[in-house]
Amino acid sequence: MNSRKMAIIALAVVAALALAPLCAEQSDAATSEDISLTLPDPSSGVVQVTVGNGGSQSFKIFVYNESQQYLRMTASGSSSSEHVDVVTSVSGDYLLPVGASDTGHILSVDVTVKVDRYDDSPNEAGEVVLTFVDMAGEDVFEITVPIEIAVNSYYYSADGNNKFLGVFPNTMDGVLGSEWFTAIITLVVWVLISYIVCRVVIPVFARIFTHNSSQEEGRKVRKNLTSLIVALIVVLSLNQSLTILGAGPELRDGFGVLSSALYIIIGAMMAWTIYVFVISAFLRGAEKGTDSSVDSSLIPLFKMIGKIIITVCAAAAVLALFGVDLTGILVSAGVITLGITLGAQNILNQFFSGIVLLSTRPFKKGDFVQIGGTVYIVRKVKLMFTEFDNWDKDQVVTIPNNVVSGGTIVNMTAEDDEARVYVYVDVAYDADLKRAQELMVRAAVEHPHVIKDGSRSAPSTRLTNFMDSGIEIRLAAYVDDFDSSGTYAGQLRERILQLFDENGVEIPYNRLDIVFQGPCDGKRRDTDTTPEGQ
Numbered sequence: 037m038n039s040r041k042m043a044i045i046a047l048a049v050v051a052a053l054a055l056a057p058l059c060a061e062q063s064d065a066a067t068s069e070d071i072s073l074t075l076p077d078p079s080s081g082v083v084q085v086t087v088g089n090g091g092s093q094s095f096k097i098f099v100y101n102e103s104q105q106y107l108r109m110t111a112s113g114s115s116s117s118e119h120v121d122v123v124t125s126v127s128g129d130y131l132l133p134v135g136a137s138d139t140g141h142i143l144s145v146d147v148t149v150k151v152d153r154y155d156d157s158p159n160e161a162g163e164v165v166l167t168f169v170d171m172a173g174e175d176v177f178e179i180t181v182p183i184e185i186a187v188n189s190y191y192y193s194a195d196g197n198n199k200f201l202g203v204f205p206n207t208m209d210g211v212l213g214s215e216w217f218t219a220i221i222t223l224v225v226w227v228l229i230s231y232i233v234c235r236v237v238i239p240v241f242a243r244i245f246t247h248n249s250s251q252e253e254g255r256k257v258r259k260n261l262t263s264l265i266v267a268l269i270v271v272l273s274l275n276q277s278l279t280i281l282g283a284g285p286e287l288r289d290g291f292g293v294l295s296s297a298l299y300i301i302i303g304a305m306m307a308w309t310i311y312v313f314v315i316s317a318f319l320r321g322a323e324k325g326t327d328s329s330v331d332s333s334l335i336p337l338f339k340m341i342g343k344i345i346i347t348v349c350a351a352a353a354v355l356a357l358f359g360v361d362l363t364g365i366l367v368s369a370g371v372i373t374l375g376i377t378l379g380a381q382n383i384l385n386q387f388f389s390g391i392v393l394l395s396t397r398p399f400k401k402g403d404f405v406q407i408g409g410t411v412y413i414v415r416k417v418k419l420m421f422t423e424f425d426n427w428d429k430d431q432v433v434t435i436p437n438n439v440v441s442g443g444t445i446v447n448m449t450a451e452d453d454e455a456r457v458y459v460y461v462d463v464a465y466d467a468d469l470k471r472a473q474e475l476m477v478r479a480a481v482e483h484p485h486v487i488k489d490g491s492r493s494a495p496s497t498r499l500t501n502f503m504d505s506g507i508e509i510r511l512a513a514y515v516d517d518f519d520s521s522g523t524y525a526g527q528l529r530e531r532i533l534q535l536f537d538e539n540g541v542e543i544p545y546n547r548l549d550i551v552f553q554g555p556c557d558g559k560r561r562d563t564d565t566t567p568e569g570q
Contacts, residue, residue, distance in 0.1 A: 065175045070103035071168065073181065083147075083164075083181060088188040090153035094146065097181060099166065101131035101141040106171035111145045115162035119155035120185060122162045123148045131168075151187055154285040160185040199280065201225060219277040226273035233269075234262045253313070260309045268302050271295045297354050304350035311342045337394040340419065382438070383420075389437035390419040399447050404518050406446035407435070413519075427522075448518055454487065455518035457525045461532055462506035464542040472541045473497040473509060479531040480513040485524050487514040506544035 075083055076095045085093040101107055108130055113122025125146040132140030147164055162183040169176050199205050199218065206218045238261050275295050278288050315338045352362055394417060399405050403414045404427075412424035412433060422440050424433040448455065463472045480486050480495035488494065492514035501508040511532070515524045536543060 065173045066103035066105040066170050068177050068179050072100045074098035083183045085149050086186045087149055087151040092148055092150040094148045097145040099143045102134050104133045107131040108169040109143055110167045113164050117160045119152045120160045120162055121150040124164055149185055155187055156189050156285045158187055160187055215281050219280045223273050226269055230266055230269040233265055238262055257313050264302050264306045271298050296357050300350055300353045304346050308346050385438040386420045386436050389441040392441055393417055393437055398445050404448040407443055453518050454514055454516055455521040456514050457521050459511040459525055459528050460508055462503055462508050462544055464506050464544045467541050475535040476511045476532055479528055479535055485515045487516055505546055
């Protein structure tokens with residue numbers, strides 16, 4: 037019995053010695069003093085963030101356990117406003133005692149501050165609450181990290197509320213001090229500003245920049261800019277009036293989105309008006325200068341390019357304003373473009389051929405060109421096809437641009453309207469050849485439209501062929517108008533015929549020598565064996 041008692045006592049002593057350290061650790065429970073934090077601004081105990089309407093801002097808080105206890109940690113966020121949401125995420129659940137591992141005593145907290153699109157307050161407050169549980173004694177303590185939120189609110193109207201033009205406070209009393217009176221006066225001021233801009237600024241601008249343009253073009257620019265400026269000021273003044281009246285954020289948001297779309301559309305139209313005027317004025321000015329490589333025939337090409345760029349940019353801005361994902365649209369457009377490229381190669385060929393013709397300009401309106409052996413008069417070059425008049429100007433011929441650019445183009449009047457005509461005449465073999473040539477040159481010299489001032493080669497003749505009934509002679513002469521060159525050639529032939537008749541130069545004609553193989557006297561031939569009477 038004594039030995040058993042001694043064994044029990046020994047075990048009790050050993051257990052007491054083993055539990056003593058645990059009891060000592062339990063008595064040394066962790067507190068908030070054992071926790072250190074690293075904030076975005078270590079010098080301040082407050083986290084400061086700036087967020088706009090519908091935006092968010094994220095930051096990290098690093099938590100260090102400097103005690104010898106095992107701690108479980110959670111984090112939660114809250115704010116003083118229903119328009120602000122504080123979201124937290126902890127990188128782990130437990131903090132190990134300091135020194136237990138290199139990083140086990142450290143946790144990070146990701147904090148995201150979100151502000152909804154209708155928050156109209158400039159300042160908000162929030163906090164992150166860190167909750168710690170001592171795993172040994174189940175003691176619980178908290179650490180609060182305050183957050184100061186500066187909201188770049190589009191709908192904050194305190195600074196503009198009841199202020200003329202959103203700047204000057206209305207300090208009057210009674211009805212004159214009301215928000216409605218301030219809004220009405222602001223609208224009147226904007227109307228006056230619009231009148232001054234339309235009557236003074238735009239005309240001055242037009243006189244400065246349109247003095248080299250036609251009166252019609254200047255009037256059109258002034259009219260377009262006046263309409264667009266008035267529309268812009270109307271939208272701007274209505275937006276400002278809503279701020280002056282202290283309208284709710286929902287109303288201001290709806291009108292703000294609409295007005296932003298109108299700003300984009302009006303801006304695009306103003307950019308188009310100015311772009312067309314500047315491009316037209318520049319190209320017409322260059323056409324009058326010495327640089328012949330640039331002229332007004334490029335205006336349609338630059339108009340098309342400008343229209344595409346301005347329209348695409350404006351459409352993309354409006355779609356982005358309404359939250360449309362442009363990435364998906366661009367991918368879809370790429371697939372559609374590939375399909376169009378494969379399925380409409382001929383149409384694309386016409387389109388790009390039109391761009392080539394507009395940019396290289398092998399001919400211009402009014403030029404006489406020869407395509408496929410036929411002479412046409414250029415009427416209008418379009419993107420997909422080119423319009424021509426036939427030489428008689430009684431038909432309009434439309435040819436696809438890929439056909440025009442794919443063939444050989446001979447511009448008969450690229451530099452001037454002068455043309456060389458050729459008149460072929462046959463004379464008899466026994467005629468005085470030299471005399472005939474002199475008479476042909478004389479006919480050309482006498483013609484009033486044949487060029488004889490030395491700027492072109494003088495009229496000349498050449499023997500070109502030996503025909504069955506005579507000798508072919510060619511008269512070559514330059515005339516001053518390609519369009520009438522056929523008429524002038526006919527007049528030269530008439531004069532040559534007249535001079536030949538007056539000077540005895542014979543123009544041969546086809547002659548047939550008929551030889552009868554037998555008598556044609558109507559008598560019966562000796563070789564005729566037909567019986568008499570039959």
